[in-house]
Amino acid sequence: MSEMKDMILNVVERMLKEKVDKELVDTVEQGHWAPELWDLFKENGMTAVAITEENGGAGGDIEDLLNIVRLTGKYAAPIPFAETTFANYLLEFTSLQVIEDLATYMLYPNQAFTLENGKLTGEAIQIPWARHTKRLVTLAYSTEGTHLVEIDLSQAEIKLGSNLAGEPRDTVKFHHAKVSQVSAVLSPDKIHAITTLNTAFQLALMTGAVDKINDLTVQYTKEREQFGRPIHRFQLVQQHIVHLAGETAIALAAFNNVTEALLKNNQNSEVAYACIRFEEIIQAVTTIAHQVHAAIGTTHEHSLHQFTRRLWSWRDEGASTSYWTNLVATQLLNSGDSLWGYLTSSSASSPLLKVEG
């Protein structure tokens, strides 16, 4: 990553460190909204990163954006930053107009809305932040096929819900509501590309949370004393520390390889591998962190749960891991190459980020 990028990320991290604390995350979990934090991100141009300049974007690329998303995950920033930026990224990806408002998205193929004469009908659950956002970018089925549409959420009936971490996950119902924009029919490849990008955003958030949990846990082993010494001095605790460090290092390297592949537009199966590997990472990291923190880590008072509960939620949001294991298995079955050839293949099977003209 360039020095410029490092600088931007340092600024974002400082911003998050200053503005996001446990109380703010708690407040939003109780149903409030964090306007100051959102405005700060917006004023600093963060919501326009990775949008092309001709569409009013702030420049920057997908790697920058995903790294900012990673940092919002690292601080459990209680704003729909990933949702709004990804919604816009999708709009540009499908040659639609980007939007200024707070936005969210819905990509579960099994609950897509139906689209008829420019009107949207149907109900979908677990839409992130719907109550606080103005626009929804969603898959919709017409008689012609699957589209991406953008629609004003003021026309929706919204029922409140939340995930394990208390983040807003609402039910949204439309009845013949007018859509603002409709994409051309999406090819299966295009839908797969959208799923891939969606998973990359999820991975970014999860990487941030894993990184934070590692920091919290290592710090705790230095502060907590038992039997007259800090607990990191005990070999059994050291074993936990190493296991945690290993999973964290693998998560960070996996995420960096995913963003690099997306940036160079030679993504093969990196997202699939990362998603499959993150299953084990999350299981290990959450278990170890709670074990090391012991009783105090299970209290609401402590901040650990703000990250472990997010991981337990985020891993089930977006495409399921079985989608990716099935993809890898099918690719292997159809590959004429040896496994080693398949793993080290230098050319992308299908460049992902080509914007349809």
Add this chain to the structure above:
Amino acid sequence: MFHVPTVQFTQEQEQFRLDVRTFLQDELAKGTFTPKCDSWLSGDDPEFSKLIGQKGWIGLTWPKKYGGQERSTIDRYILTEEFLAVGAPVAAHWFADRQTGPLLLRYGTEEQREYFLPKIVKGECYFGIGLSEPNSGSDLASVSTRAEKVEGGWIVNGQKIWTSNAHLCHYMVTLVRTSPFDGKSKHAGLSQLIVDLHAEGVTVVPIKFLTGEHHYNEVFFDNVFVPDNMVVGEIGNGWAQGLAELAFERSGPERILSTFPLIDELIQELKRQKNLEGLQQASKIIARLWGLRNLSIGVAQLLESGNGEDVSIPAALVKALGTKFEQSIPEITRLIVQTYPTLNAHRKIDRFMAESILHAPGFTIRGGTSEVLYGVVAKGVVAQ
């Protein structure tokens, strides 16, 4: 958390990978070698070493004036991966290429470099690494093999153990005590000597591996004379010099790929069976391998940029994690496909299974036990 860079291979590097692969496939077709799991320890074949020496593939990163190619650490990484992925017999020259060369380039005298490196590069001169002793395993600093100063050199007495392929090697870089053990600074007073394994007073005795095969040895020194010009670096600096080698030793693809031929054969078998469910299970192995490989290549890139101190913790971590992965492969494989492991089996997967099961216990022991590595990593992480 420490930062490990990502590496995108250049087009030249991709081409180099394919060139190596084509060469190995051709040799395989000619019957030059039989693929093996753990071939960097058990696949010793001096003829093969000479063959790849002719290709310029030993000492790839070394200066041209010593016969090297001045290629990058990443190029060497690619080369090593290709050897291991196909299970090629690279054991004979392995330690000379991986450790002795870099050691001499960093600490050796010009005379030593000019004498040894061109021979190593040709695949004709092999080195063992003499570290462990019967009473000094993980507690390496307690070694008691001693060297006493005499006119023109040193007299060595003592014993090394677990020395891989010492029976094939010409020399051994030997860690010896050149001043008496001092409990207060136990890392002081150690030195590295190049011992000619054919010198008078050296006895190499095989220790049979649990399969009955001969890989490692005991090496006894009975008043062995080592001339002054075979001292590596400074007398008394052996511990620090040895540590510098460790990052190279710990983070390479051989800590991930020792059982790769088995994974490859598992996938082949599942493809033959058109077993989608089996392939779905196997995708977990591939994801793990990918995750480790990212880390290991990142450490290679750090080694390239030459800051050894930042590398030691992630390198130890790669070995601890990678060897655990290698070790798990036969156990996972046997639950996905039916195998009948035997060393001389006709079916490749049965043979690779046998080699993997039987060699697996050594993966997490050799080159620093996992327990020692865990200690290194934990202390490093806490100190950050």
